[in-house]
């Protein structure tokens with residue numbers, strides 16, 4: 001956008017910043033090219049549609065095209081892990097050499113120390129290389145998965161977005177993807193190490209002493225299960241504590257939201273005592289958790305050490321009987337610890353694995369959702385003229401048992417202004433939603449410049465219309481960013497013109513940064529009326545051929561509204577206007593007023609015609625005056 005350069009310069013001046021030195025591009029800045037992102041998006045859609053109930057298959061497909069990196073990661077992980085298997089062997093050899101000294105003992109000790117040191121040293125490098133290779137795969141999956149979800153959310157119908165809480169969608173994009181990344185990490189690292197360690201230990205033990213192998217086969221599962229039994233109460237208390245924390249988190253969020261309401265009604269103490277109940281419960285649960293952690297931690301330690309002593313007793317017995325060497329006693333002791341540790345870790349991460357698999361499924365609520373807005377693009381629209389024709393349109397919301405709109409027929413010429421009036425729930429916003437293409441008619445058709453809307457490229461159409469919604473939506477950015485939202489070529493003069501049209505020039509002049517003033521989140525620093533005017537300016541600057549106002553001036557006082565109307569009337573001569581307003585004086589200048597009741601058109605005519613007719617519109621007007 002033309003203004004961005006200037007804005008950056010302005011920021012630089014304010015901060016007194018020096019020009020930055022060229023620097024190396026970091027991983028986080030290496031963006032996936034958009035075609036690759038699109039290809040990956042298609043892959044994810046395909047995966048989620050064909051493997052709906054198979055999270056493991058979905059998970060495997062995330063690695064598509066990354067096999068080379070995975071092999072590289074595996075190679076470095078094996079090297080990284082190798083000291084764990086080599087050190088006990090070297091230690092065993094050294095102890096054997098030391099306990100049975102002869103002429104070659106010192107050489108054996110030196111050689112084993114050197115080999116062990118070599119394996120230890122390489123760990124630093126291979127650990128780093130494994131992490132780099134693995135992180136690039138996993139972070140890549142994390143990024144492209146979020147990217148695909150964002151793309152899909154932009155495609156899902158407005159009805160879907162109205163029905164699903166935005167908080168749930170946010171949690172899917174952030175928390176669920178995080179769980180999946182964690183799962184990928186766990187699966188690859190923990191499972192890989194588990195399989196490697198167990199295989200190496202089995203092979204070495206089987207070759208050296210089948211008797212010790214049999215002992216491991218019986219005692220290791222027994223040790224793991226006993227330790228697990230003692231851990232169960234700790235896990236349960238942990239879960240209770242976690243769920244209490246989650247409840248409290250929800251309550252804190254609600255309390256923060258309610259602060260203005262509570263303050264306005266003098267209910268601070270009620271809120272404090274409500275929160276105290278939650279906070280006290282956390283204290284109790286936390287205290288119980290600490291006690292049980294300490295108690296069972298100690299019991300667990302005792303069980304583990306006892307089993308180690310059993311293992312030591314058994315291998316020492318074999319050594320006394322001359323079946324194994326003293327060094328091998330140490331070797332098997334280390335392997336025993338490693339086996340018990342590995343199996344326990346695997347069991348402990350099981351909840352994390354099942355949480356991750358749940359998240360893989362939960363992401364499917366977005367990726368596998370079929371409520372996508374249809375865009376047939378059969379007939380090119382070209383330059384929009386603004387003719388709109390509703391022909392016998394019926395509409396029914398999916399969960400509703402009766403039609404919201406019935407037999408709605410209206411022929412609107414280019415440049416005409418139409419006001420929709422009627423009681424709350426009459427169906428006015430539904431007509432506007434149909435016109436924008438947010439919802440399709442159940443029967444009947446809508447023609448835009450004579451073309452059935454279902455055959456249009458809906459994006460091409462929407463680029464030529466503008467909508468001022470009931471609830472003004474601003475984003476954190478400058479006033480300029482908010483007005484020129486999505487437009488690439490806008491001049492300062494054009495922005496200032498629309499600002500003048502909506503009567504915001506006085507306010508902007510008083511701001512030290514003018515149109516470059518940063519708005520807070522959702523434009524919180526502005527009044528309702530100011531926000532609405534920015535929203536109108538955003539629509540006007542697009543020079544649309546059809547403009548839709550849904551209660552767009554409700555937050556303005558009558559004088560401001562009149563000013564906005566006068567200023568925008570010139571511009572609106574060139575475009576078809578659809579307007580919904582509860583304040584009936586607002587629609588006085590509309591070419592035609594369409595009065596609606598229960599989803600049907602009751603009357604159509606100019607303001608004077610309808611007032612003269614003394615019908616439904618006249619009654620509505622009388623109620624307001």
Ligand SMILES: Nc1ncnc2c1ncn2[C@@H]1O[C@H](COP(=O)(O)OP(=O)(O)OP(=O)(O)O)[C@@H](O)[C@H]1O
Nearest residue numbers: 162397399400404423424425426427428429430431
């Ligand atoms: N997503 C939805 N699902 C089911 N019913 C809906 C949905 N949105 C609106 N309705 C129903 O459709 C009817 C028409 O709603 P609409 O919002 O079009 O009325 P309106 O005339 O614009 O009302 P208001 O002036 O209060 O904005 C109402 O009865 C409403 O309850």
